[in-house]
Structures are given as structure tokens and as C-alpha cells.
Amino acid sequence: MAKNQRIDERCVNAIRFLAADMIQEANSGHPGLPLGAAPMAYVLWTRHLKHNPKNPKWFDRDRFVLSAGHGSAMLYALLHLTGYDLPLEELKRFRQWGSKTPGHPEADCAPGVEVTTGPLGQGIGMAVGMAMAEAHLAAVFNRPGHEIIDHYTYVIASDGDLMEGVCAEACSLAGHLKLGKLIVLFDDNRVSLAGTTDLTFTEDVLKRFEAYGWHTQRVEDGNDIEAIDAAIRRAKEVEDKPSIIAIRTVIGYGAPTKQGTYKVHGAPLGEEELQAAKERLGWPVEPRFYVPDDVLEHFRMAIERGEKWEREWVERFERYRTEYPELAAELERRIHGELPEGWDEGLPEFPPDEVGIATRKASGKVLQALGEKIPELVGGSADLNPSVHTVLPGKGDFQAPGEKPSGVQGDAGGPWDYTGRNIHFGVREHAMGAIANGISRHGGLIPFVGTFLVFSDYMRPPIRLAAMMGRKVIYVFTHDSIGIGQDGPTHQPVEQIASLRAVPELVVIRPSDANEVREAWTASLQRKGPTALILTRQNLPVLDRGRYASERELHKGAYVLWQAKDGTPDVILIATGSEVHVALKAAEILAAEGLNPRVVAMPSWELFEEQPEDYKREVLPPEVKARVAVEAGVRLGWERYVGTEGAIVSVERFGASAPGKEVLEKFGFTPENVARIARELMAADA
Numbered sequence: 056m057a058k059n060q061r062i063d064e065r066c067v068n069a070i071r072f073l074a075a076d077m078i079q080e081a082n083s084g085h086p087g088l089p090l091g092a093a094p095m096a097y098v099l100w101t102r103h104l105k106h107n108p109k110n111p112k113w114f115d116r117d118r119f120v121l122s123a124g125h126g127s128a129m130l131y132a133l134l135h136l137t138g139y140d141l142p143l144e145e146l147k148r149f150r151q152w153g154s155k156t157p158g159h160p161e162a163d164c165a166p167g168v169e170v171t172t173g174p175l176g177q178g179i180g181m182a183v184g185m186a187m188a189e190a191h192l193a194a195v196f197n198r199p200g201h202e203i204i205d206h207y208t209y210v211i212a213s214d215g216d217l218m219e220g221v222c223a224e225a226c227s228l229a230g231h232l233k234l235g236k237l238i239v240l241f242d243d244n245r246v247s248l249a250g251t252t253d254l255t256f257t258e259d260v261l262k263r264f265e266a267y268g269w270h271t272q273r274v275e276d277g278n279d280i281e282a283i284d285a286a287i288r289r290a291k292e293v294e295d296k297p298s299i300i301a302i303r304t305v306i307g308y309g310a311p312t313k314q315g316t317y318k319v320h321g322a323p324l325g326e327e328e329l330q331a332a333k334e335r336l337g338w339p340v341e342p343r344f345y346v347p348d349d350v351l352e353h354f355r356m357a358i359e360r361g362e363k364w365e366r367e368w369v370e371r372f373e374r375y376r377t378e379y380p381e382l383a384a385e386l387e388r389r390i391h392g393e394l395p396e397g398w399d400e401g402l403p404e405f406p407p408d409e410v411g412i413a414t415r416k417a418s419g420k421v422l423q424a425l426g427e428k429i430p431e432l433v434g435g436s437a438d439l440n441p442s443v444h445t446v447l448p449g450k451g452d453f454q455a456p457g458e459k460p461s462g463v464q465g466d467a468g469g470p471w472d473y474t475g476r477n478i479h480f481g482v483r484e485h486a487m488g489a490i491a492n493g494i495s496r497h498g499g500l501i502p503f504v505g506t507f508l509v510f511s512d513y514m515r516p517p518i519r520l521a522a523m524m525g526r527k528v529i530y531v532f533t534h535d536s537i538g539i540g541q542d543g544p545t546h547q548p549v550e551q552i553a554s555l556r557a558v559p560e561l562v563v564i565r566p567s568d569a570n571e572v573r574e575a576w577t578a579s580l581q582r583k584g585p586t587a588l589i590l591t592r593q594n595l596p597v598l599d600r601g602r603y604a605s606e607r608e609l610h611k612g613a614y615v616l617w618q619a620k621d622g623t624p625d626v627i628l629i630a631t632g633s634e635v636h637v638a639l640k641a642a643e644i645l646a647a648e649g650l651n652p653r654v655v656a657m658p659s660w661e662l663f664e665e666q667p668e669d670y671k672r673e674v675l676p677p678e679v680k681a682r683v684a685v686e687a688g689v690r691l692g693w694e695r696y697v698g699t700e701g702a703i704v705s706v707e708r709f710g711a712s713a714p715g716k717e718v719l720e721k722f723g724f725t726p727e728n729v730a731r732i733a734r735e736l737m738a739a740d741a
């Protein structure tokens with residue numbers, strides 16, 4: 056026993072000082088967390104975490120999320136020590152250009168890093184999504200005696216994570232959903248970046264989580280490995296509640312003058328303090344990056360264990376395949392991220408119609424059709440289903456299994472358990488975004504999430520992470536302009552489309568009619584990364600595609616929708632979404648005057664930018680300088696397409712509360728006004 060304790064302690068110190076050495080070598084990083092939280096990380100990674108370092112993608116592995124991403128050095132130390140393909144050389148290049156050990160963990164950059172973390176609170180939000188994905192896939196695929204999907208989601212979270220609002224949103228939902236396989240270790244060190252938590256964070260965290268419906272435990276001594284081990288074991292036994300274990304630690308443990316202070320949170324210890332810390336904890340001062348053989352051997356048992364776990368799982372999976380060949384094939388398809396055969400066939404076609412249909416409604420119809428064909432499509436909205444049309448009718452409500460409450464309203468119909476594909480996020484946009492990232496990163500599912508475009512601002516941090524991680528998350532953003540009318544400026548998005556376009560790797564699509572909506576959905580599903588669909592509240596005519604160009608041109612981002620005559624146009628009207636119809640009418644006015652206007656529908660800047668130069672020039676011939684962009688949002692960025700001599704019909708102030716049609720008119724979104732501006736441009740050009 057005593058001998059065992061010795062090796063445990065040495066392993067913990069190896070984590071601590073690998074991390075501290077990395078940070079010292081880089082002269083940059085956050086040693087406080089690794090020094091304090093190394094014991095909990097050690098216990099979790101060597102006694103509980105079901106993983107195979109030789110196959111970080113093994114599907115039934117436990118998921119580990121270091122929500123406090125600033126503690127990245129600790130994660131890299133764990134990955135290296137347990138035998139992932141992350142050599143010591145990479146640890147020595149912590150935070151350097153091109154290394155696999157960036158400042159904060161980046162998904163897949165080092166093998167075994169599940170998600171990108173660093174913005175506090177995102178990790179725990181994503182972990183809730185991962186646990187939801189596990190619960191759903193287990194409910195769908197497991198059969199009696201065949202627990203094919205059966206893994207935990209573990210999180211190490213810090214004060215900062217738990218202070219963030221997104222954590223409250225996500226953990227409230229996790230409690231409601233009774234996600235028993237979600238286990239959070241809270242590094243309860245009472246110190247954050249700028250001081251102690253007496254300045255800011257004195258609530259009873261465990262009482263709060265208890266109120267959310269979580270199982271809570273406290274470990275008084277963060278160095279007590281056996282106590283932490285016992286607490287994790289108990290947490291695993293609680294199957295009907297997520298668990299949080301508050302583990303009292305000392306930030307920067309071992310650093311003689313800095314431990315317990317905010318000064319050790321985010322700056323290297325310094326040579327002297329690092330040396331003193333090593334001496335104090337009985338660790339050799341030299342060499343740096345020291346890993347004793349017996350310590351490495353102890354950690355590397357993870358490889359054999361992991362290979363055995365996976366081998367046994369493969370055997371179980373083969374038995375499952377024999378008994379349930381179709382389910383097995385289906386799960387494999389989903390794991391590989393392949394869409395089912397014929398997924399895009401037989402989707403709704405909308406006949407030409409002057410009265411038309413709101414693009415949000417058309418989106419609902421397309422989504423329903425896709426939902427029939429793509430069983431991995433799961434999602435919902437932030438309490439806005441009747442408005443944003445994100446329901447999959449009859450596909451069940453994702454809820455903890457149990458009696459469906461009598462008199463429940465707003466359910467989607469179908470089962471009321473973890474097989475449900477309709478996720479009710481509640482009014483929790485931020486968590487919705489983070490959860491979608493977690494679901495997507497877990498694998499096997501494609502999440503869609505909806506809210507009003509104006510509230511996309513509430514989910515910017517996870518949108519940014521989805522883009523950074525290249526995750527297929529589909530955002531359904533409706534009520535897309537001042538055209539919504541009477542709800543007024545608070546609900547009328549003005550700057551949101553421009554700000555979403557500013558996010559690298561995010562594709563924004565604003566379709567102009569119902570048939571373009573269908574194409575926008577298929578484009579989203581074919582992409583690897585995230586897509587934001589921007590949809591109207593108000594009806595839009597369904598264009599007669601016999602008269603205008605095909606909606607399939609949407610995939611090119613922009614296309615010539617209509618032109619009065621052959622040859623070089625006199626003026627180009629470029630529009631998106633609802634404004635395409637204004638531009639078409641303006642073009643008709645100009646055509647009646649004998650002019651040759653061209654209307655370019657430009658549903659997606661990003662897709663257009665991916666096109667060959669020749670195509671771009673064909674759509675927007677450089678010699679035509681008379682160009683008018685029409686979009687009911689801020690003008691920011693449209694200069695790119697209209698040039699210095701063009702004009703932009705835009706909204707440069709917050710909107711106004713009045714009937715939508717009137718608001719649009721007052722802001723100049725009328726065919727007459729657009730035609731007038733076009734005429735002026737042509738006159739100036741002549």
C-alpha cells in the first residue's frame with residue numbers, strides 16, 4: 056500500500072512538473088491549475104477514464120473535457136504520459152508556432168483533445184451536449200444485453216467556468232434531463248485570475264447544483280487521492296442525476312511563495328520558485344521535463360488497458376452485428392459521418408406563388424422532410440418552436456425516461472425519452488450553441504438549433520468555436536430584418552448578418568424563396584463546418600424558376616437571377632433574402648424604361664468566394680460599375696461587391712416599431728427607391 060502511495064504521489068508530481076516546466080520553457084502559461092488539480096486529473100485518468108491512447112477516436116471512449124482550458128499544460132502532460140501520440144518534444148514546444156501544444160486546447164490538434172476550450176464555460180456547456188449525445192445514441196442503438204454505447208463524460212471545471220452564465224444554462228438543462236453519466240470535477244481553489252473568489256463568487260455552488268437536480272459531493276483535501284477516487288466511484292453509481300464533486304485544492308500547490316495566490320494563476324513560476332517547488336515536493340530539480348521510468352510505466356498501463364477495453368468492445372460489437380445487422384450498419388454509417396443513401400431525394404418543391412410563404416416556414420417543411428431521411432438530425436430551439444419551425448413532428452421529445460407529464464404542451468409527439476430527436480433547450484441560447492458543439496463533437500449526430508436572428512448574439516461564443524472546430528452545426532435564424540415589424544428595434548436584427556459574415560469558416564446563407572431554402576439546407580448538410588440560415592418571418596413570393604434562373608444556383612453563393620436583355624447589363628442589382636424581390640421589381644421598372652438591368656441573387660458571400668474567378672466575373676462583370684446592393688441590414692462589407700462607385704440600400708440605425716411593410720418602406724426598401732438609386736448611378740456613370 057505504502058509503495059502504491061509513493062507511485063501515486065510521484066505520478067501526480069510528474070504531471071505537476073511537466074506542466075510547470077512546459078510553462079517555464081515557453082515563459083508563458085498557467086501553472087496554478089495543473090499544480091493544484093493534478094491529483095484529481097491523475098485519479099480520473101488512471102482509475103476511471105475509459106480511453107485507448109492508441110485510438111483516440113474509439114467511439115465508446117469516455118469523453119474528457121478540460122473546461123478550464125487555461126490548464127492546457129496539464130492536459131498535454133496527461134496525454135503524453137498515458138501514451139497518446141504526443142512526444143515529449145511537443146511538450147517542449149508548448150505554445151510555439153506549429154506545435155501540437157497550443158496555448159489552449161484545440162480539438163484534434165493533439166490527439167485526444169476532444170474539444171477546443173479556453174473561453175470559460177464553453178467546455179462544460181459542450182460536455183452537457185456530449186452527455187446528451189451519449190444518452191440519445193445509447194437509447195437508440197443499445198439492445199438488451201448489448202450495451203454498445205456506454206460511456207461517461209468527465210469535466211474538470213474551474214471557478215471561472217462555474218461563474219459564467221453559459222454554465223448555469225447548460226447545467227440547469229442537464230439537471231432537468233437527468234444526465235447521469237455526466238460527472239464534473241470542480242477545482243474549488245477559491246482563486247481566480249485577478250484575486251480570490253471572496254471578491255466575486257461566494258454562493259454555495261453545491262447548493263446551486265443541488266437545486267438544478269444534480270448529485271453533489273465535496274472532497275475536503277484535493278491531494279487526497281483515495282477520497283477523490285471514492286467520490287468519482289459514488290458519482291458513477293448515481294445514474295439518474297449528473298454529478299458534481301467540489302474538490303478543495305490549493306492553486307499553485309507546492310510553489311512556496313505563490314501557492315494560494317492569484318499570482319500563480321497565469322504566469323510562469325520563475326526559475327527560483329519552480330526550483331523551490333520541486334524541492335518542496337521532493338522532485339529532482341534537474342533535468343527539466345523529468346519523467347522517471349517507473350512513473351512512465353505506471354501511466355503507460357493505460358495503453359494495455361485501453362487496447363483491452365476497445366478489443367472487448369469490438370467483440371461485443373461483432374456480436375451485436377450478428378444479432379442486429381441493420382442497427383450495426385446504421386451506427387457505423389453515422390460514426391463515419393456519411394449521410395444516408397438518397398437523403399436529398401424527394402424534398403419539398405414549392406410551386407411558383409405570388410403570395411408565397413415565409414422562408415422560416417419553408418425551412419420547417421424542408422427540415423421535416425430531411426428529418427424523415429436523416430435520423431441523425433437532432434435539435435430544436437430556445438423556446439421558439441412555433442416561431443422558428445424547428446420541430447420534427449412525431450420524432451419524440453428528448454427527455455429523461457419516465458411518465459410524460461399529463462397536460463404537457465409543446466411536445467413534438469412520439470416517445471418521451473432519450474430516443475427523442477426534438478431537444479427543448481428552453482430560453483438558453485448560449486447553452487444551446489455550446490450543447491450543439493458538444494453533440495457534434497461527440498459524433499454520430501448532426502445538430503440544428505434555432506432562435507431569432509437578433510438573439511444569435513447570445514450564442515456568438517459557441518458559434519465561433521463551431522467554426523474553429525469545423526463542426527457541422529446548422530443554425531436556423533429567423534425574423535431576419537426590420538421586416539418583422541411591430542416587435543420593434545430590440546427584435547429587429549440590423550448588424551447581425553454582417554457580424555456573422557465576419558466569422559471565419561462560418562457560411563451564412565440568406566435564401567430568397569422557399570426553393571432556395573431547400574437548397575440552403577442541402578448545402579448546409581454537405582458542408583463540413585457550420586452554416587447559419589437566415590430566414591424571414593414574413594411571406595416571400597415563390598419565384599417562377601421557368602422565368603428566373605434555377606434555385607440550384609444557390610450552391611454557387613451568387614448567380615444571375617434575371618436580366619432584361621442579353622449583353623452587358625447597364626446596372627447590377629445585388630440582393631439577398633427578402634430584398635431579392637424588391638430588386639426584381641426595381642429591375643422591371645428599369646427594364647420598362649428600356650434599360651438593361653441585371654439582378655444578382657447573392658444568398659451567400661462565403662459560397663460565392665469559393666467559386667472560380669471566371670465565374671465571379673461572369674456574375675459581376677468588372678466593367679459594370681453601376682451596382683446597387685440591397686439588404687435590410689447594415690452596409691458593412693457590401694463595398695466589396697458594389698465597389699467605390701456603387702450604392703448600398705441598407706439600414707444604418709436601429710429599426711422601429713410599426714407594421715413590417717411600413718418599416719421597410721420608410722427605410723427605402725421599395726422598388727421605386729431602388730430603381731431611382733440605380734438611375735442616379737447610371738447617370739453618374741454615363
Ligand SMILES: Cc1ncc(C[n+]2csc(CCOP(=O)(O)OP(=O)(O)O)c2C)c(N)n1
Nearest residue numbers: 088173174175213214215216246247248320
Ligand atoms: C469567457 C472568458 N473570460 C475570461 C477569460 C480570461 N480568464 C482566463 S482564466 C480566468 C479566471 C481564472 O480563474 P479560475 O477559473 O478559478 O481558474 P484558476 O485561477 O483556478 O486556474 C479568466 C478570467 C477566459 N478565458 N474566458
